[in-house]
Amino acid sequence: MSSDIDSFLAMLAAERGAAANTLAAYRRDLEGAEEQLGALIAADGVALASLGTAWSHLAPASLARKCSALRQFYAFLQDEGLRADDPSGSLPRPRSRRPLPRLLSHAEIAALFARAEEEAAGDRAETVRLLVLLELLYGSGLRATELVSLPRNAVPRDAPFLTVTGKGGQQRMVPVGARAQAALARWLALGGAGARHLFPSRAGTGHLTRVRLFQLLRELAGRAGIDPEKVSPHVLRHAFATHLLEGGADLRVLQTLLGHADIATTQIYTHVDSARLVALVNARHPLARS
Template identity: 65%
Template sequence: MADDRLLVDRFLEMMAAEAGSSPNTLAAYRSDLTAAAGDLGRLETADTDALGTLGEAWAGLAPATVARRAAALRRFFGFLFDEGFRPDDPSAALPRPSLRRPLPKILDTHEVEAMFAAAEERAASGQPVAVRNLALLELLYGSGLRATELVSLPRRAVRPGQPFLMLRGKGDKERLAPVSGRAASAVEAWLKLAPADGPWLFPSGKKHLSRVRLYQLVRAMGADAGIPPERISPHVLRHAFATHLLAGGADLRVLQSLLGHADIATTQIYTHVDAGRLVELVNARHPLAQR
């Protein structure tokens, strides 16, 4: 795959420069293209007949994995064609699995309240770790941050009197995220105990807190509230933020902006989660409902 490696490197350089893909996204593309090369032999010269065999070769893979690999190959072959490295784009022959977007795991408001009650009780002891954990929880649920966004926050990201955060999320795109008064107070209490030197709001050694460690901390906070570990994660709290906002009457476009979704179709999944409220809204507001 000597020639393929060079082409993959150039493709990833393009994705980083033009599409603003994150290091994690680039690593995923490389992994998927390397795996596909193992099935095809050579990516550069693979034709429609070769791509037509991938359906059988990938039969044992999960539909999401097939879709992801096909998407990586589709973009890669499009790049080769656009740059003149090959005269055609054979990607029409790639498998197209039928995917149904799974509904996100959610917590109800009582479970979230139980998590906060337990975290606040621990933080009342004044122990730095407990005070930090409460600040993490407030920002996860109150601002709807992604795990990576949260752990990599600069030390002064939350400013007094400023009810929002400026974030650089997926695709290196900037967005505003709300900061509640509760979250600001929790962060202020944590900063009084946090190490004074260092650029991160949530430091860990010479770096910031890792996503894996955040995952462990959230599970532990969930356990304090009696929530089974398989039902809780940082992303579940982000889902709870979105679902509970929608239930409270938030507009879908506003929710899209707060979550940093490039496509509103991604945000629309929450309308399925909260379908009961939408039915009530139609029955209460639609003119024919009163006849």
């Protein structure tokens, strides 16, 4: 693949602080386009327009992401003087609506915690770890990557906060509730004092993976009598945000807690709450039964 892609990704990392997952996604998108068209630096508008047909099977959100990667790439080429023109205007412009996040009810959350607490009663390391992971996903709204990569020194001795490194290397302070603090204390007491990460891998050379976190949560959901397909780390993050908003949390506070750079990203939760209210009216209003 072309060195221009490497240079573009290096710029994103250095100047914009793009996260590793973002860089990997952009690389896949750009290299996929290059497999279709040949060297992207030489592609013209007609070639880029043909991607609309090649990518017609994709979901609107996936197509929008690929086109965004290409537009940014060609803007970079222009800025660097590697191209005089920008052919990305020929790319398709899909209309994508941000989907409403999947939600768990308060009863389902309670069932998950009841099962996790019951299993952790014996103070086995694996079960206490799972309880801590659940507490921090739902109690603090961490992203999966933020959670599994937490360094051990992110947990202060006295202050009820975690220092979290989010997307783009941005750090923020995340409050930790009393329940999560108690679970964390149990986990820290079980050992691992020499480990770099709060949740080290079995080999001890890295940290728990996102894939394993996903598997652990789905296995817990099955044992709690909940459809495993409904549960994931991101669903628990959504539940954290939605239930806080239902309880009266301010949208700007929620933006800070979630680590969103743009308030527009956080506003999706106002639509979730609105959808809940509409469902309530349809179910409870006297005219709904006439």
